[in-house]
Amino acid sequence: MISAFANPHKFMALSKWLAPACLGVGALLIAYSVWQGLWVVPQDDYQGGDIMRALFIHVPSAWLAMGSYLGLALASFVWFVWRHELADMAAKSIAPLGAGYTAMCLATGSIWGKPTWGTWWLWDDARMMSVLVMFFLFLGYMALRAAMETRQKAARAGAILAMVGAVNVPLIKFSVDIWASIHQGPSVLRADGPAMPAVYLTPLLIGALGHMIFFAGLTMVLMRAEVWQRRSDVLIARKLAGA
């Protein structure tokens, strides 16, 4: 059991400075992109005027919603095969953060959609629908882990669900895209392509990078909390056993 924590020691030493660094760098990049988006970039009816500036949060959070689920699945796989405890802690930490980013994506999409299309919610947008599915995948993962009796069972159940979900994600995305294309509704944001002018694209990409780094920092913070939690659980258990 000692060996299970050997890796975490190195992780704790590393994340002690790396986590704040990521948070700091990420925050700076995000701030830059938001500043660009809100004040500097020219307003344009390209995507519906002023409110399209929500794009600079909406699009990166959509990317992160998808990407973090794959990260969760990857961490689950690593844990399932090699049983590195840190991998399980990473998966457990990513889930609420991923859920938060999906919520942020849906919220900014709604906020942007209302003045533009007159409705708080648009069913026809493929991205919004995919992200909504991601939201339920994250929620299901967290609910399943919480329902398990022991920490080990929660890790195993979560890993199975994450891997099953991950192999389904391409199929889900494909089906949602087909469905959205059939209905050909107005898209919340048709801004993804290289057709987007550089004046928008650059701050967007910088923002996306910033969000990713920030997300990594947040994940490390949650993992550190998880390490501390498990250490205290062990100490409490030993005390109860009268060791």
Added chain:
Amino acid sequence: MSSNALITATGLGAIRGERVLFSALDVSLGFNEKLVLRGPNGSGKSTLLRILAGLTRPDAGTVETAGAHHWLGHRNGIKSHETPRQHLRHWARAWGSDADPVAIATQMGLERPMDVAGRLLSAGQKRRTAIGRLLLTDRPIWLLDEPFTALDSDGRALLTRLIDDHCKAGGGVIAALHGDAPFEASREVAL
């Protein structure tokens, strides 16, 4: 792998939540041997049997077995709509056994409740049915978790006889017990 042991398990460890049930535990079962596991509730007797049965993966250590096993847990594995006849016939089919389910049920004293549904059987009758499974196919290792629970004195005598016969024929038995063993144990392990 020593060829003169039915089971050789070394360095077994089990953790439940944050509790260490046991660690660095060595268990071996020889031919003709009756091994009794003792220990208070929650000491890991059931977990150890489950590890030996392959149900639970140990957190440490390895298990080597020289033959197939029968496992009898706390629950009997009888569905609420299943009668003893149906239950034994089902597992006979599943395991490819030619044994006659009716004969086994009769041997276990279940002649009268043979066609009574599981939910209407008494605990002792369900236990006898589950024990009847052991007779369907010949497997050298018997792993029994508190097998005498709910059995009346006739039932206890019957199971004792079955255990004795099994070990005389070359098999081995590991039984987790609460009270006194109705049979003579070769060895005892305390958890």
Added chain:
Amino acid sequence: MSSPSPIRAAFRQAIGEAWAGGAGALLPIGFFAGAAMLVPFTIGSEAAQLAAIGTGVLWVALALASLVSMERLFQADLEDGTLQLWAQDETPLFLIASAKILAHWLISGLPLVVLTPVIGITLQVPAGQLVPAMLAYGLGGLAFFLWGGVAGALAASVPRGGLLIALLALPLFIPTAIFGALSVQTGLEGPNILFLAASTLFALAVAPIGASAALRLAVD
């Protein structure tokens, strides 16, 4: 010495259990019919309106009906000790799980498929769509039961895990629901029925393995 036939035995046991459950098979049917019947009361009985959403309502009802009895499929086996016996069998657990899910589908799912033209008529589904609808529901329903089985296996150790099962399974239902609904409209030509079949084949390949891993966890 007879040869072991565990998969067939598991299948028969599951059929027997579903059958003996009394109302077991009737529950999804009742739910299905009841949910479909609720729709005209809520949106009005205007024929055109119903026709527009009829097939969609059927898919929703089918998806939910397939979750109705999923909770007990594996939880009952876990509680009475049968699952522990299967887990120790030589046969790979995913085959046993497949047999159980298939049996469950035959008893609880196929009746729904057979019932869809009947319900469809009352919901003003165009006559020409009724047969493709049945085929689509047959293919799609099997996928629902497979993914539902994974969710049921994961939640087998959770008491009253019905809601959790729904939460876990519904995202996995989406491709089937989408392709299924499209198939009903475009019929047997067109790619949608093929996408639907592919989704179900995918479920057949992945779901039993996921369910088996979850069942091993449950008996641990």
